[in-house]
Amino acid sequence: xxxxxxxxxxxxxxxxxxxxxxxxxxxxxxKRAVEEAVNQRSIREIEQGGQVTIPNHDISEPVxxxxxxxxxxxxxxxxxxxxxxxxxxxxxxxxxxxxxxxxASNQGEGMDEFTFNINQExxxxxxxxxxxxxxxxxxxxxxxxxxxxxxxxxxxxxxPEKLHIVRSLRAAHARRIALSGKDRRQVRELKKELWKLExxxxxxxxxxxxxxxxxxxxxxxxxxxxxxxxxxxDLKFTNLVRVPVPSSKAVMxxxxxxxxxxxxxxxxxxxxxxxxxxxFLTRNYKQIEVVFIRHHTHAKEVDEEEFFYSRETGGTIVSxxxxxxxxxxxxxxxxxxxNIYVAQASDGDNWDGDSDACRQILINxxxxxxxxxxxxxxxxxxxxxxxxxxxxxxxxYPETFAMHQIEEAADIYPVFRKLFARKMEGAA
Amino acid sequence: xxxxxxxxxxxxxxxxxxxxxxxxAYDKEIARLAKGFRLxxxxxxxxxxxxxQMMDAYSSIGMPLNYNHWSFGKQFVETxxxxxxxxxxxxxxxxxxxxxxxxxxxxxxxxxxxALVIAHACYGHNSFFKGNYLFKTWTDASAIIxxxxxxxxxxxxxxxxxxxxxxxxxxxxxHALMNYGVNRYKRPQPRTAEEERxxxxxxxxxxxxHLNDLWNTIPQKEEQETARVSRFPKDPEENILYFIEKxxxxxxxxxxxxxxxxxxISQYFYPQKQTQVMNEGxxxxxxxxxxYGLYDEGLVTDGFMMEFLHSHSSVVYQxxxxxxxxxxxxxxxxxxxxxxxxxxxxxxxxxxxxxxFPQLAxxxxxxxxxxxxxxxxxxxxxxxYLSPALIRELKLFEIYDDAxxxxxxxxxxHNEAGYQRIREDLSAQYNLGNREPNIQVYNVxxxxxxxxxxxxxxxxxxxxxxxxxxxxxxxxxxxGFDVHLESVKSDDTVCAQYHCPPREILETL
Numbered sequence: 001x002x003x004x005x006x007x008x009x010x011x012x013x014x015x016x017x018x019x020x021x022x023x024x025x026x027x028x029x030x031k032r033a034v035e036e037a038v039n040q041r042s043i044r045e046i047e048q049g050g051q052v053t054i055p056n057h058d059i060s061e062p063v064x065x066x067x068x069x070x071x072x073x074x075x076x077x078x079x080x081x082x083x084x085x086x087x088x089x090x091x092x093x094x095x096x097x098x099x100x101x102x103x104a105s106n107q108g109e110g111m112d113e114f115t116f117n118i119n120q121e122x123x124x125x126x127x128x129x130x131x132x133x134x135x136x137x138x139x140x141x142x143x144x145x146x147x148x149x150x151x152x153x154x155x156x157x158x159x160p161e162k163l164h165i166v167r168s169l170r171a172a173h174a175r176r177i178a179l180s181g182k183d184r185r186q187v188r189e190l191k192k193e194l195w196k197l198e199x200x201x202x203x204x205x206x207x208x209x210x211x212x213x214x215x216x217x218x219x220x221x222x223x224x225x226x227x228x229x230x231x232x233x234d235l236k237f238t239n240l241v242r243v244p245v246p247s248s249k250a251v252m253x254x255x256x257x258x259x260x261x262x263x264x265x266x267x268x269x270x271x272x273x274x275x276x277x278x279x280f281l282t283r284n285y286k287q288i289e290v291v292f293i294r295h296h297t298h299a300k301e302v303d304e305e306e307f308f309y310s311r312e313t314g315g316t317i318v319s320x321x322x323x324x325x326x327x328x329x330x331x332x333x334x335x336x337x338x339n340i341y342v343a344q345a346s347d348g349d350n351w352d353g354d355s356d357a358c359r360q361i362l363i364n365x366x367x368x369x370x371x372x373x374x375x376x377x378x379x380x381x382x383x384x385x386x387x388x389x390x391x392x393x394x395x396x397y398p399e400t401f402a403m404h405q406i407e408e409a410a411d412i413y414p415v416f417r418k419l420f421a422r423k424m425e426g427a428a
Numbered sequence: 429x430x431x432x433x434x435x436x437x438x439x440x441x442x443x444x445x446x447x448x449x450x451x452x453a454y455d456k457e458i459a460r461l462a463k464g465f466r467l468x469x470x471x472x473x474x475x476x477x478x479x480x481q482m483m484d485a486y487s488s489i490g491m492p493l494n495y496n497h498w499s500f501g502k503q504f505v506e507t508x509x510x511x512x513x514x515x516x517x518x519x520x521x522x523x524x525x526x527x528x529x530x531x532x533x534x535x536x537x538x539x540x541x542x543a544l545v546i547a548h549a550c551y552g553h554n555s556f557f558k559g560n561y562l563f564k565t566w567t568d569a570s571a572i573i574x575x576x577x578x579x580x581x582x583x584x585x586x587x588x589x590x591x592x593x594x595x596x597x598x599x600x601x602x603h604a605l606m607n608y609g610v611n612r613y614k615r616p617q618p619r620t621a622e623e624e625r626x627x628x629x630x631x632x633x634x635x636x637x638h639l640n641d642l643w644n645t646i647p648q649k650e651e652q653e654t655a656r657v658s659r660f661p662k663d664p665e666e667n668i669l670y671f672i673e674k675x676x677x678x679x680x681x682x683x684x685x686x687x688x689x690x691x692x693i694s695q696y697f698y699p700q701k702q703t704q705v706m707n708e709g710x711x712x713x714x715x716x717x718x719x720y721g722l723y724d725e726g727l728v729t730d731g732f733m734m735e736f737l738h739s740h741s742s743v744v745y746q747x748x749x750x751x752x753x754x755x756x757x758x759x760x761x762x763x764x765x766x767x768x769x770x771x772x773x774x775x776x777x778x779x780x781x782x783x784x785f786p787q788l789a790x791x792x793x794x795x796x797x798x799x800x801x802x803x804x805x806x807x808x809x810x811x812x813y814l815s816p817a818l819i820r821e822l823k824l825f826e827i828y829d830d831a832x833x834x835x836x837x838x839x840x841x842h843n844e845a846g847y848q849r850i851r852e853d854l855s856a857q858y859n860l861g862n863r864e865p866n867i868q869v870y871n872v873x874x875x876x877x878x879x880x881x882x883x884x885x886x887x888x889x890x891x892x893x894x895x896x897x898x899x900x901x902x903x904x905x906x907x908g909f910d911v912h913l914e915s916v917k918s919d920d921t922v923c924a925q926y927h928c929p930p931r932e933i934l935e936t937l
Contacts, residue, residue: 008481061603073857077749
């Protein structure tokens with residue numbers, strides 16, 4: 001007798017839990033692989049999943065097994081020319097000698113490393129693990145302009161569409177039990193008495209008593225039945241309250257110097273930084289807008305293509321970009337509705353007289369409105385005037401202003417991690 | 429195929445697509461033939477699954493459910509990766525030794541493959557599970573699923589209560605010793621009523637002694653001093669996990685229960701490890717015979733048979749030792765050929781067969797294969813049934829590998845002088861006792877530092893592999909006190925020692 005069952009629609013992904021545990025156990029390895037991938041990948045591929053390789057040695061599960069040495073006799077199939085008593089040198093690499101016993105040699109050649117794929121989501125999880133947006137708390141409720149409806153238990157009054165049927169009936173049931181308790185107990189006692197009489201030999205007196213008891217029981221049962229099945233008092237309604245929620249919209253400003261001194265290599269590094277920030281923000285906000293501002297001696301808001309690829313030359317006046325950012329924020333992104341992030345990348349060159357102005361604009365027009373301002377300087381040379389002025393800004397706004405130097409592509413991810421590392425002490 | 433009945437039936441299907449009706453029809457016909465061959469099975473539960481579900485099943489050691497552990501995740505990731513890259517096809521089927529027996533069929537398979545799998549798993553493996561003595565003695569097919577449900581829930585509860593980390597560590601340690609969680613030889617017999625009464629009297633007396641002050645005042649005898657010298661446990665214990673469960677001083681009750689769960693599951697799989705050749709051989713033998721039975725009756729088409737034979741011959745293909753695909757002797761090949769060989773010896777014995785197998789030659793082949801299936805395990809099966817004819821066919825030869833000598837030696841080949849030796853040594857190769865190092869609990873320093881000493885009884889002077897220290901660390905975690913392991917040669921001299929925590933070099937010298 002056979003039963004045939006179609007299980008194809010049953011739950012797949014039964015192994016998800018085990019897989020996650022595996023990833024958690026080897027997170028150190030995976031993080032290293034992710035880091036390498038970020039540094040090596042082309043910009044377009046940066047957010048895809050990736051291949052993770054772990055040395056087999058680190059991942060093996062130990063068991064007692066025989067090691068090399070001692071004497072063994074092993075039987076092999078497919079003899080071609082050997083005769084009894086032939087002797088030959090031991091083949092190198094363990095191919096002939098003791099194969100079939102160690103697991104490694106069973107799985108074909110060169111399986112020294114355990115390689116597997118993680119998907120995009122997992123990749124990003126590892127990429128941004130332990131990072132958080134700084135000082136989100138501050139922004140949270142103060143500027144909240146949106147509310148959200150949340151469930152908050154049950155109430156005894158409300159509109160009919162919020163009636164909670166299970167709760168109401170449960171309450172009614174409880175009420176009926178509570179109110180009829182005494183009567184039901186009495187019924188039980190009377191019934192017991194009645195059964196006793198029924199068992200006893202019948203005589204007229206007995207019969208009369210039984211009649212009486214029956215009548216009494218019936219009266220009580222009628223009384224119990226009269227209890228209303230449901231009462232106003234039983235009704236329970238789902239309670240919904242409106243709670244303010246922090247804005248889930250964010251805007252990210254990418255500010256980049258495109259003056260003659262910025263080579264394509266430097267721009268690429270800047271782009272990587274911007275992409276990391278963008279990916280990171282997408283994980284925290286539902287809706288993200290990106291504003292690209294490029295500048296040399298004067299600033300311009302452009303689209304992405306132009307931002308990264310069009311070539312221009314000229315001198316550098318950073319303040320022009322900051323002024324424009326300030327204006328855009330004022331005109332289009334009121335701080336109450338938007339979480340504003342600015343990332344600025346430059347090689348540190350600026351017209352000397354301008355750096356002081358930059359500081360002024362930042363402090364007066366930009367920093368009061370933004371959540372976080374990250375400045376990366378991509379240079380291998382000594383710091384110039386702009387860096388020094390910015391250091392003073394950092395002193396004034398240690399919480400919202402961060403700056404770091406990047407020398408080569410491999411620095412980008414570590415610097416990014418530093419800028420957004422989870423701060424242990426409460427931010428507010 | 430030798431004799432065809434004159435009246436042929438119409439084929440069940442002519443197309444490679446399967447449907448549920450067809451599977452049912454094939455199953456019915458195969459069951460009818462199987463009955464004719466006296467294959468006694470548990471009821472079958474045939475489940476159609478997708479390849480993803482197959483990978484899930486793969487990674488929980490083939491069971492429909494199991495507790496959670498990272499190593500199963502690793503297995504899954506590995507399977508998935510290799511499957512996606514096309515390095516590996518998934519098995520066509522998985523069959524579970526339970527009652528009813530559960531067989532998984534993949535939806536990607538063609539009708540031919542489904543029929544092959546039904547014959548192979550639902551009637552081959554299934555009847556093996558029900559008939560073989562090892563499975564009869566060691567596993568309880570009707571209880572395993574319930575036990576796994578219990579185990580999964582128990583371990584999930586432990587994780588909730590004591591933290592996933594603590595449970596994971598414990599499971600890691602148990603898994604490292606999983607192969608040493610089985611009783612190899614003895615199975616506890618149910619106690620008789622008389623024994624039960626005796627135990628009860630003993631318990632009473634014990635309680636009396638401890639509660640009654642009179643006993644305590646009686647002076648202790650001298651001989652107890654000498655008794656201390658004797659070892660604990662009195663006899664070496666092969667089941668290390670059992671010993672841990674019962675005797676580890678520091679384990680919490682829940683930890684003992686987890687050790688027990690791992691041990692029980694290990695014990696459940698123990699017969700399968702010992703009967704791989706026979707089990708696969710039996711299943712291949714029957715899928716071959718059952719499907720030929722269908723063909724002889726005209727129930728399947730020539731195309732069906734071509735596809736079937738193609739799969740069948742790749743399953744029972746044995747790459748020669750020097751092929752890049754060689755990875756040891758293929759248990760399917762060996763088992764299948766041995767089963768066919770038994771039939772051949774019964775039906776068409778040669779003079780050689782009459783000399784080697786006087787008890788088989790000319791007898792009823794169906795009786796003979798059933799007898800073989802029921803009463804042997806790989807080791808004894810090969811010892812009993814590997815024939816010179818098959819040794820010649822597979823061109824088996826033996827290599828003697830002594831680590832001391834720079835050369836390998838061909839010590840026997842498929843000729844008159846070598847048959848016996850090849851048969852014995854191939855049989856020894858399937859003896860689990862030789863394949864896994866023989867390690868037993870030897871002594872506990874009960875009065876001293878409570879250290880646990882294990883003994884490795886060396887087989888052919890083969891030392892332990894490099895992960896032994898690691899396993900010892902796991903054992904140390906379970907035992908809670910120092911753990912020592914000694915490798916002992918056949919003349920009882922200790923030739924290697926391992927310690928956890930590691931000892932000062934001075935001491936090991």
